[in-house]
Amino acid sequence: MRRRSTSLQDLLLLLLKEGRQRILVLAAIFTVVALGTLVAGLYWPQKYAASAAILVEPKSSIAPGTEGPPLSTLVNQIVLSRKILRELMTYGGWVEPHDPRAKDRLLDQIKSRISIATAGGGGDRIGPSLVRITYVDSDPERTFKIAGKLTEIYVRESIIPEERANRQTFEFIDGQVKEYAKKLADAHAQVVTYYQAHSATPNKPTPKEPPPKPGSISAADLAALRVEEANLQRELNRKRDPVAPDLVQAESHYRERALQLQGELERLLTTYTDEHPDVIRVKRELAQAKANADQARAERVAAETTSAAFEDDVMRAARQRLDDVQKKIAAATGNGRTPAPTLPDPSPATSPQDPEFRLVKQDAAMSELIRGYETDRDVYLDLLKRREQARVSLELAEQRGLRLQIQEPPEMPAAPVSARLTNIVLAGMMIAVLLPLALLFAIIKFDARVRSVEQLQSIGKLPVLVKIAYAPTPVEERNQRLRLMLASAMVAAVFIVYAAVFYIRYTTPS
Amino acid sequence: MSTVRRRDQGTGKEGGEDRKIMPDDFESRDTEFYEGPQQRALVKTTRPRLFEGPSSGNDLPAGMLSSDQLESFRELRTRLTLTAADAGLRHFTTLVVPVAGGSGASFVARNLAASFTLQEGTIAVLVDCDFRNPTQHAVMMERPTDEGLSDYLEWPYTPAERMMAVRRLILPTSIPGLHLIPAGRCEAIRAGRPREYFTSSAMKLLMTDLRAEPCFVVLDGPAVTGSPDARILSDFADLIILVVGYARSTPVAVAEAAALFDPKKLAGIVFDEGGSDGKRRKR
Numbered sequence: 001m002r003r004r005s006t007s008l009q010d011l012l013l014l015l016l017k018e019g020r021q022r023i024l025v026l027a028a029i030f031t032v033v034a035l036g037t038l039v040a041g042l043y044w045p046q047k048y049a050a051s052a053a054i055l056v057e058p059k060s061s062i063a064p065g066t067e068g069p070p071l072s073t074l075v076n077q078i079v080l081s082r083k084i085l086r087e088l089m090t091y092g093g094w095v096e097p098h099d100p101r102a103k104d105r106l107l108d109q110i111k112s113r114i115s116i117a118t119a120g121g122g123g124d125r126i127g128p129s130l131v132r133i134t135y136v137d138s139d140p141e142r143t144f145k146i147a148g149k150l151t152e153i154y155v156r157e158s159i160i161p162e163e164r165a166n167r168q169t170f171e172f173i174d175g176q177v178k179e180y181a182k183k184l185a186d187a188h189a190q191v192v193t194y195y196q197a198h199s200a201t202p203n204k205p206t207p208k209e210p211p212p213k214p215g216s217i218s219a220a221d222l223a224a225l226r227v228e229e230a231n232l233q234r235e236l237n238r239k240r241d242p243v244a245p246d247l248v249q250a251e252s253h254y255r256e257r258a259l260q261l262q263g264e265l266e267r268l269l270t271t272y273t274d275e276h277p278d279v280i281r282v283k284r285e286l287a288q289a290k291a292n293a294d295q296a297r298a299e300r301v302a303a304e305t306t307s308a309a310f311e312d313d314v315m316r317a318a319r320q321r322l323d324d325v326q327k328k329i330a331a332a333t334g335n336g337r338t339p340a341p342t343l344p345d346p347s348p349a350t351s352p353q354d355p356e357f358r359l360v361k362q363d364a365a366m367s368e369l370i371r372g373y374e375t376d377r378d379v380y381l382d383l384l385k386r387r388e389q390a391r392v393s394l395e396l397a398e399q400r401g402l403r404l405q406i407q408e409p410p411e412m413p414a415a416p417v418s419a420r421l422t423n424i425v426l427a428g429m430m431i432a433v434l435l436p437l438a439l440l441f442a443i444i445k446f447d448a449r450v451r452s453v454e455q456l457q458s459i460g461k462l463p464v465l466v467k468i469a470y471a472p473t474p475v476e477e478r479n480q481r482l483r484l485m486l487a488s489a490m491v492a493a494v495f496i497v498y499a500a501v502f503y504i505r506y507t508t509p510s
Numbered sequence: 511m512s513t514v515r516r517r518d519q520g521t522g523k524e525g526g527e528d529r530k531i532m533p534d535d536f537e538s539r540d541t542e543f544y545e546g547p548q549q550r551a552l553v554k555t556t557r558p559r560l561f562e563g564p565s566s567g568n569d570l571p572a573g574m575l576s577s578d579q580l581e582s583f584r585e586l587r588t589r590l591t592l593t594a595a596d597a598g599l600r601h602f603t604t605l606v607v608p609v610a611g612g613s614g615a616s617f618v619a620r621n622l623a624a625s626f627t628l629q630e631g632t633i634a635v636l637v638d639c640d641f642r643n644p645t646q647h648a649v650m651m652e653r654p655t656d657e658g659l660s661d662y663l664e665w666p667y668t669p670a671e672r673m674m675a676v677r678r679l680i681l682p683t684s685i686p687g688l689h690l691i692p693a694g695r696c697e698a699i700r701a702g703r704p705r706e707y708f709t710s711s712a713m714k715l716l717m718t719d720l721r722a723e724p725c726f727v728v729l730d731g732p733a734v735t736g737s738p739d740a741r742i743l744s745d746f747a748d749l750i751i752l753v754v755g756y757a758r759s760t761p762v763a764v765a766e767a768a769a770l771f772d773p774k775k776l777a778g779i780v781f782d783e784g785g786s787d788g789k790r791r792k793r
Contacts, residue, residue, distance in 0.1 A: 447757070448760045448761070448762075449757045449758060449759060449760050450754055450756075450757070450758070450759055450760065450761060450764065450781070451756060451757050453781050455761055456754060456761070456764065456779055456781055458761065459761050459764055459765050459768075461765060461768055462752070462764075462768050462776065462778050462779050463778040463779070464778060464779045464780075464781055465585075465586055465589050465590075465751065465777065465778040465779060465780050466582045466583075466585050466586045466589070466780055466781075467582065467780075467781045467782075467783060468579055468582050468583075468614070468617075468618065468780060468781065468782045468783060468784065469576065469578045469579055469582065469783055469784075470756070470783040470784035471575070471576035471578065471579055471784070472784075
């Protein structure tokens with residue numbers, strides 16, 4: 001312990017001695033570093049930062065067709081794309097350089113100033129995530145402007161990718177629906193026209209054609225009539241499916257959403273005023289949900305009406321046809337009771353000119369038309385269902401976009417984020433003091449030349465007779481005093497310059 | 511060394527005794543020591559003229575050395591005297607050489623020589639053998655002279671002329687008892703033509719003359735590194751001191767320099783804390 005303290009004392013004495021010998025050099029280093037740091041601090045570019053925090057709501061699990069990479073990744077890439085950067089360049093007031101390379105450099109520079117950080121469940125698309133967009137610039141006003149614009153672009157670009165795909169799907173299906181609606185209307189018109197053209201003829205008794213006598217039609221025609229009767233009865237007995245269940249589901253979904261938002265609004269109003277951003281947002285969403293619900297209801301009613309009208313026409317026609325067929329069968333059998341089917345008569349008693357045969361042919365054409373109509377109707381209903389799914393997806397995507405909530409809008413930066421002059425100066429002063437000391441220490445530590453009797457004694461071969469202490473001559477003393485004064489003047493000048501700079505900086509209004 | 515020892519044996523006064531030297535000693539020792547008529551004649555004619563007289567116990571002028579430094583040089587002188595006494599030497603020749611230039615060896619040699627004269631009745635002579643960087647004449651002479659040892663060694667004197675030259679060579683200083691042989695012009699060295707000054711017969715004769723005197727001879731030698739002159743001069747010395755300046759040499763260089771000399775002659779190291787600036791302090 002004693003030896004350590006002795007060596008420490010020796011080290012301090014050596015530092016003092018070396019420092020005294022190199023006082024001018026050390027003072028010069030101190031002065032250069034201190035003043036250099038001051039100049040650097042004065043001209044250090046000030047940077048301002050403005051950031052906005054956007055809360056991204058979790059994705060709805062019922063929204064189909066939105067699989068893919070996380071939304072935040074996509075939007076980050078979009079926001080940092082050249083197109084958006086050019087938009088920012090124009091918005092920020094930069095003069096667009098003519099040189100493409102200079103333009104690239106400017107865009108890269110703008111890009112390097114933007115940082116988008118996502119926290120929370122945004123990466124795996126589960127749970128809410130907080131996206132923080134930060135922009136750094138030397139101009140506080142431009143920083144604020146660009147940060148606001150970036151937030152707006154982020155929200156805009158977050159909505160578009162999802163919405164675009166859903167809208168395209170919806171428009172395609174909607175086109176198909178319209179096409180099949182037209183086809184269905186045509187088929188319906190054909191059926192009605194055919195029915196009006198042919199159905200009245202057999203029922204109208206004409207003098208030329210006596211009422212059919214029992215047994216006047218062949219067994220084969222009778223069998224055909226019976227088959228048609230069975231088909232018509234099956235058709236009439238078929239239970240009517242509910243029209244457009246998806247429309248019903250969508251309507252109920254919107255209703256539930258409206259109720260939910262109404263509850264949230266009431267809850268918010270107990271705490272906040274009408275001007276609060278959350279209240280405004282919920283009101284807007286509530287109005288949207290109500291509008292959607294009304295629209296879904298109107299569409300459902302329209303679909304039901306259309307479908308019912310078609311259905312009624314078809315059913316009426318089928319019922320009349322059934323009556324006709326039953327009348328023919330009754331006439332053929334004579335008592336209105338359906339006789340047991342008999343084997344068809346192989347004799348060629350009928351011919352194409354036979355009115356009964358013509359009636360059967362007309363019935364077959366009618367069935368064909370009905371089948372075509374039914375096929376079109378099935379496709380139409382299926383397309384309606386798909387269109388509603390697409391509409392729900394589109395609405396959900398839009399709804400999700402609207403749920404991008406700006407938690408923290410950007411604010412005008414009041415203070416720079418870069419190091420302040422005081423910090424730079426303090427750091428520089430510390431370096432200015434420590435650097436000469438470190439140099440002295442390095443000289444003592446790494447310069448192997450003999451500086452003490454102990455080093456000589458460690459050689460071990462020769463005795464150290466005496467140590468001649470250093471005592472400066474009067475001339476040396478005078479020179480040393482001069483050097484010390486000069487060094488002191490340099491250090492004092494540094495402090496005077498510092499004091500002057502800080503006085504001017506903090507007393508002069510900027 | 512043999513000359514000195516023989517001289518001491520002749521007087522019957524063994525070395526190591528720090529006896530006060532009296533002016534009469536010069537005459538008595540001379541007649542006993544130098545047996546040949548020519549030598550006696552030489553001594554009788556030259557000895558009293560070589561030095562003006564012994565010190566009467568100097569006090570160094572105030573302000574020349576700090577008290578710590580003065581004590582250090584007194585300590586050094588005492589240690590050297592004791593070392594020489596162990597070897598049977600009463601008066602001896604000390605070679606002071608730095609390991610590297612700028613270590614303050616001239617300062618040490620000068621003040622060591624002066625410290626000998628602090629004792630009453632002593633004579634010391636400082637010989638500036640550092641031809642590459644001679645400084646002693648400028649420090650010790652009020653009116654520095656150009657002539658010196660190098661001029662003496664370069665000139666082909668006859669024996670008679672040589673004695674005259676030697677008398678002119680030894681110059682008194684402001685410190686009583688302390689004499690100086692300055693380095694001289696050193697023209698060959700300055701012209702970049704190294705010359706064998708110290709292996710010459712003139713140098714040997716000069717050293718023989720000096721060692722024959724009851725005085726302390728201090729040779730201010732050149733740096734060990736870069737020239738063999740320090741090693742050549744070590745042949746004339748009884749004791750050798752290595753001077754290490756502050757932050758001038760590494761321990762390895764010190765060890766290598768020490769290995770160049772006869773260990774029996776190597777008295778030790780003097781560490782000069784003021785030797786780092788490379789400036790010759792004018793003390």
